[in-house]
Amino acid sequence: MAHGLTHLEELEAEAIHILRETAASFERPVLMYSIGKDSTVLLELALKAFAPGRLPFPVLHIDTTWKFREMIAFRDATAARLGLDLRVHTNREGLAQGISPITHGSKVHTDVMKTVALRQALSAGRYDAAIGGARRDEEKSRAKERIFSFRDANHRWDPKGQRPEFWSLYNPRVHPGESMRVFPLSNWTELDVWLYIWKLGLPVVDLYLARERPVVERNGTLIMVDDDRLPLKPGERIERRRVRFRTLGCYPLSGAIESDADTLEKVIEEMLLARTSERQGRLIDHDQSGSMEEKKREGYF
Amino acid sequence: MTLPTFTAGEDLRGWLDRYDRLQLLRVLTCGNVDDGKSTLIGRLLHDTGRIYEDHLKALEADSRVHGTTGGGLDLALVVDGLKAEREQGITIDVAWRYFTTARRAFIIADCPGHEQYTRNMATGASHCQLAISLIDARSGVTTQTRRHATIAAMLGIRHVVAAVNKMDLVGWSEPRFREIEAEFQGFCARLGIEHAVALPVSALTGEGVVRRSGAMPWFSGPALLELLEGVELPGPGDADPFRMPVQVVLRPSLDFRGFAGQVTSGDVRVGDRVRIMPRGTEARVARIVRPDAFGGDLERAHAPQSVVLCLDREVDCSRGDVIACFGGASDMRVGRRIVADLVWMVDAPLVAGQSLLCRVGTRITPARVLRVIHRLKVDTLAHEAAESMALNDIGRVELECEEPVAFDPYRVSRGTGAIVLIDRLSNATAAAGMIRTGDPSERGAHWDDQALDTVSSPVSGVSAAERDARWSQRPCCILLHGPPNTGKTESAFALERALWDLGHDAVVLDGQGMRSGLSKDLGFESGDRSENLRRAAEVARLLMGQGRIVIMSFVAPQDDVRERARALLGPDRCIFVHASEGFDIARIVMELASRGLIGRRTSA
Ligand SMILES: Nc1nc2c(ncn2[C@@H]2O[C@H](COP(=O)(O)OP(=O)(O)OP(=O)(O)O)[C@@H](O)[C@H]2O)c(=O)[nH]1
Ligand SMILES: [Mg+2]
Numbered sequence: 001m002a003h004g005l006t007h008l009e010e011l012e013a014e015a016i017h018i019l020r021e022t023a024a025s026f027e028r029p030v031l032m033y034s035i036g037k038d039s040t041v042l043l044e045l046a047l048k049a050f051a052p053g054r055l056p057f058p059v060l061h062i063d064t065t066w067k068f069r070e071m072i073a074f075r076d077a078t079a080a081r082l083g084l085d086l087r088v089h090t091n092r093e094g095l096a097q098g099i100s101p102i103t104h105g106s107k108v109h110t111d112v113m114k115t116v117a118l119r120q121a122l123s124a125g126r127y128d129a130a131i132g133g134a135r136r137d138e139e140k141s142r143a144k145e146r147i148f149s150f151r152d153a154n155h156r157w158d159p160k161g162q163r164p165e166f167w168s169l170y171n172p173r174v175h176p177g178e179s180m181r182v183f184p185l186s187n188w189t190e191l192d193v194w195l196y197i198w199k200l201g202l203p204v205v206d207l208y209l210a211r212e213r214p215v216v217e218r219n220g221t222l223i224m225v226d227d228d229r230l231p232l233k234p235g236e237r238i239e240r241r242r243v244r245f246r247t248l249g250c251y252p253l254s255g256a257i258e259s260d261a262d263t264l265e266k267v268i269e270e271m272l273l274a275r276t277s278e279r280q281g282r283l284i285d286h287d288q289s290g291s292m293e294e295k296k297r298e299g300y301f
Numbered sequence: 302m303t304l305p306t307f308t309a310g311e312d313l314r315g316w317l318d319r320y321d322r323l324q325l326l327r328v329l330t331c332g333n334v335d336d337g338k339s340t341l342i343g344r345l346l347h348d349t350g351r352i353y354e355d356h357l358k359a360l361e362a363d364s365r366v367h368g369t370t371g372g373g374l375d376l377a378l379v380v381d382g383l384k385a386e387r388e389q390g391i392t393i394d395v396a397w398r399y400f401t402t403a404r405r406a407f408i409i410a411d412c413p414g415h416e417q418y419t420r421n422m423a424t425g426a427s428h429c430q431l432a433i434s435l436i437d438a439r440s441g442v443t444t445q446t447r448r449h450a451t452i453a454a455m456l457g458i459r460h461v462v463a464a465v466n467k468m469d470l471v472g473w474s475e476p477r478f479r480e481i482e483a484e485f486q487g488f489c490a491r492l493g494i495e496h497a498v499a500l501p502v503s504a505l506t507g508e509g510v511v512r513r514s515g516a517m518p519w520f521s522g523p524a525l526l527e528l529l530e531g532v533e534l535p536g537p538g539d540a541d542p543f544r545m546p547v548q549v550v551l552r553p554s555l556d557f558r559g560f561a562g563q564v565t566s567g568d569v570r571v572g573d574r575v576r577i578m579p580r581g582t583e584a585r586v587a588r589i590v591r592p593d594a595f596g597g598d599l600e601r602a603h604a605p606q607s608v609v610l611c612l613d614r615e616v617d618c619s620r621g622d623v624i625a626c627f628g629g630a631s632d633m634r635v636g637r638r639i640v641a642d643l644v645w646m647v648d649a650p651l652v653a654g655q656s657l658l659c660r661v662g663t664r665i666t667p668a669r670v671l672r673v674i675h676r677l678k679v680d681t682l683a684h685e686a687a688e689s690m691a692l693n694d695i696g697r698v699e700l701e702c703e704e705p706v707a708f709d710p711y712r713v714s715r716g717t718g719a720i721v722l723i724d725r726l727s728n729a730t731a732a733a734g735m736i737r738t739g740d741p742s743e744r745g746a747h748w749d750d751q752a753l754d755t756v757s758s759p760v761s762g763v764s765a766a767e768r769d770a771r772w773s774q775r776p777c778c779i780l781l782h783g784p785p786n787t788g789k790t791e792s793a794f795a796l797e798r799a800l801w802d803l804g805h806d807a808v809v810l811d812g813q814g815m816r817s818g819l820s821k822d823l824g825f826e827s828g829d830r831s832e833n834l835r836r837a838a839e840v841a842r843l844l845m846g847q848g849r850i851v852i853m854s855f856v857a858p859q860d861d862v863r864e865r866a867r868a869l870l871g872p873d874r875c876i877f878v879h880a881s882e883g884f885d886i887a888r889i890v891m892e893l894a895s896r897g898l899i900g901r902r903t904s905a
Contacts, residue, residue: 004537004603006321007406016592016607017563020548024620024663048592049561049607053553136397140382143396159383160393164420164646166427166733168563169660169721173728187408189399195317265313272307272316277353293384 008196015184019049022182025172026129029057035071036248038133040202041193058085064113066250068226074205089121101252115300119155129180132301137189141293147186153177155299190278198264210244210259221255246278323406329425331449332435334414337466339392341504342411343376348511351400380411393418395425404530419693420646423733426453431460438471442484448679454492455642463499469506475519500525542631543567544717545624546662559590559609565716568603574627577618578707579635584612621664623707628827630865633707634739639700641734651690658723667703711735768848774805776845777898778870782857783880789854792884796852799886807850810837831862838866
């Protein structure tokens with residue numbers, strides 16, 4: 001415990017500082033909201049940073065149309081409860097071409113419906129700063145990223161040429177068309193995020209808690225059958241199992257884990273004893289080693 | 302026991318509480334390319350069980366493809382996460398890793414060793430409190446080892462651990478280790494690094510990293526992790542001056558106007574007097590609003606909290622300003638000129654006349670380089686005269702900002718003493734800088750300004766012992782202070798007379814006398830009073846350097862300013878008497894004698 005602040009209080013103070021820097025330094029910032037646990041914390045911190053004032057920027061969700069239904073319901077309820085200026089963007093061309101994780105696989109789907117969609121939304125909104133909830137402990141290329149991470153006019157990340165970043169004296173300068181990705185939760189770990197949610201009693205999507213859910217087992221991964229768009233392969237059958245999710249995304253790409261953790265406390269306990277990483281259930285990370293970096297270079301969050 | 306700190310069935314609330322209160326240590330690795338920094342961090346994480354099973358599986362596969370260890374686990378790949386890094390087997394940019402043991406939480410910044418990426422190493426160092434300097438036991442201390450140690454020292458890192466690595470390749474040789482240890486510690490001493498220790502390790506085999514080494518029974522010190530867990534960090538000082546750079550002004554309704562920022566130093570309470578810098582406008586803190594939508598107010602805010610301050614009156618205050626404590630020795634400096642130590646980080650050289658953007662706190666202002674004062678030769682630490690600074694050079698420059706800025710020397714307050722220079726055309730971050738002082742020729746210098754070390758103090762041909770033998774006295778200072786017309790001056794001269802009659806040699810420095818000459822440019826504001834006493838104390842210091850007893854008579858109303866004078870002159874050589882105690886000459890003489898400051902030296 002440094003300076004009489006606890007670990008979480010120190011992380012909170014840093015994140016609030018970053019959020020205020022962003023609001024003050026950019027003309028059109030936007031907060032990326034992905035509905036998951038990290039977004040939940042990010043949103044809470046953003047509200048705190050400007051209280052008793054209102055959130056000085058809109059909130060953007062990139063909807064691939066393949067999110068769990070519960071996520072979308074949670075998103076809309078949250079926006080209504082907090083009075084957010086929520087904007088939702090879907091890649092219409094991708095949708096018209098019928099791009100789906102089922103027919104095109106995770107790589108194409110992610111590229112078109114997430115990365116391209118994000119670039120479209122950022123350009124259309126002329127946002128010069130996009131605030132995201134990514135953490136450095138999530139993945140090895142994220143561990144390398146700055147808090148204020150520069151993007152060129154094509155939204156590309158240049159991992160070999162990042163701006164140095166000293167103390168908390170961020171360099172927010174960008175030319176027209178260029179932009180910044182800002183990561184207030186950079187120094188948080190998965191544990192910190194859960195502990196913060198637990199301590200403050202923040203609401204999260206119920207999918208994080210273990211419940212009986214309809215799943216199929218595919219290549220050793222449990223996929224939840226969230227609607228009737230998931231065709232069953234020969235030999236597959238839907239079973240009801242007690243499962244939960246460590247990360248949330250598009251349902252056909254999110255692996256569930258079998259678990260009895262039906263409260264936040266139990267989720268945290270399970271995580272503390274876990275021997276595998278949170279992204280293990282994410283099918284999109286497994287396309288190839290280094291694939292996250294590739295995606296990020298293309299503009300993915 | 303350092304391994305998993307949570308056991309199934311344990312009480313979660315209790316565990317959380319312990320976790321939340323762990324002291325955080327921010328550590329970086331540095332040193333020459335290929336000396337084993339990344340391997341060491343990979344080893345640390347691996348041997349403490351901090352690598353998830355799926356990551357370990359990926360690591361095994363990666364090691365076969367990219368590994369530099371002949372197919373065995375290449376632990377550098379745990380942190381070298383970029384494609385280009387894995388292909389080339391080097392680190393390009395900092396990797397941030399987080400882990401906790403039962404005793405401490407760590408943030409580790411694994412930095413690149415290659416000279417080309419010095420800027421990234423400096424990025425890591427600016428966030429850290431301790432540096433692990435890796436040294437390949439075969440090649441020993443190199444230029445790059447020295448460059449990194451120099452940057453770490455400039456950034457204020459007080460703890461450096463030399464991990465003398467690859468001991469397996471030098472037959473675990475103690476003489477080789479001792480040789481490197483001595484050279485490294487000698488260099489650190491010259492950099493003014495207070496805590497420099499060396500440990501022998503092998504990142505490849507794990508000897509000396511998490512566990513003490515069986516292969517080096519001659520080494521009785523701790524393993525690296527033990528050492529990191531035990532390092533003692535200074536807490537924030539009670540005397541740290543309050544500083545809060547204003548980030549945004551919150552104005553949600555007509556009757557609320559709050560200044561949002563993160564306290565970078567010190568603390569503030571409701572009711573405290575503050576100044577809005579650089580204008581110096583006075584106000585009092587009316588409310589400290591907690592950053593929650595509905596949370597109540599705070600009575601006190603301290604570093605590094607993010608808060609919102611409301612002031613008791615309508616003052617001009619906006620982003621870029623600093624809300625600072627009021628007056629005395631801890632006033633911020635205000636001026637357009639700044640002398641700073643820089644690390645230059647872009648290809649095009651820095652030259653006099655160049656125009657850049659300078660970020661201090663939350664203010665970004667155009668600034669011009671007036672001159673390069675010197676460049677540092679990292680091998681010898683010699684200052685060389687220079688007209689310019691090239692990529693990765695370290696040197697000192699004088700800058701002139703377009704508008705007056707408020708700042709502190711970096712040593713006193715990092716949040717308001719650090720600067721970043723930005724290229725105006727490319728927007729590249731061109732330099733990190735540490736402020737030493739303002740314009741040395743400007744009126745109103747400051748207690749914390751450092752001398753420009755181009756001047757060296759001349760040494761007298763008369764020794765302290767000779768003076769002592771002649772005058773039977775040790776240099777010291779008596780300060781008589783209190784309101785005007787309380788007999789300070791009169792008593793000062795009476796004391797001089799008394800000491801003279803006893804055969805001693807004393808000099809009187811009187812406040813009025815100072816103001817008629819040396820300080821005639823100063824007024825009676827708190828900052829000017831502070832400066833007047835500072836000048837007197839500096840004169841006293843010079844006189845004491847030549848064996849004199851100095852009697853000062855000053856109003857000196859500010860406690861903190863008197864304490865600065867006492868610290869400057871040496872607390873055991875100062876006697877401060879306030880008017881309310883009465884100026885009893887005989888008692889002061891007795892006190893001087895009983896403290897051994899006058900009279901024959903009885904024995905050495
Ligand atoms: N024999 C031996 N080899 C080692 C040891 N530590 C590291 N190495 C090897 O030294 C090489 C360089 O190691 P890295 O950890 O990548 O070095 P680094 O200091 O991180 O290099 P940069 O980050 O590029 O500056 C690798 O091939 C390691 O396997 C050691 O203790 N003994
Ligand atoms: Mg390395």
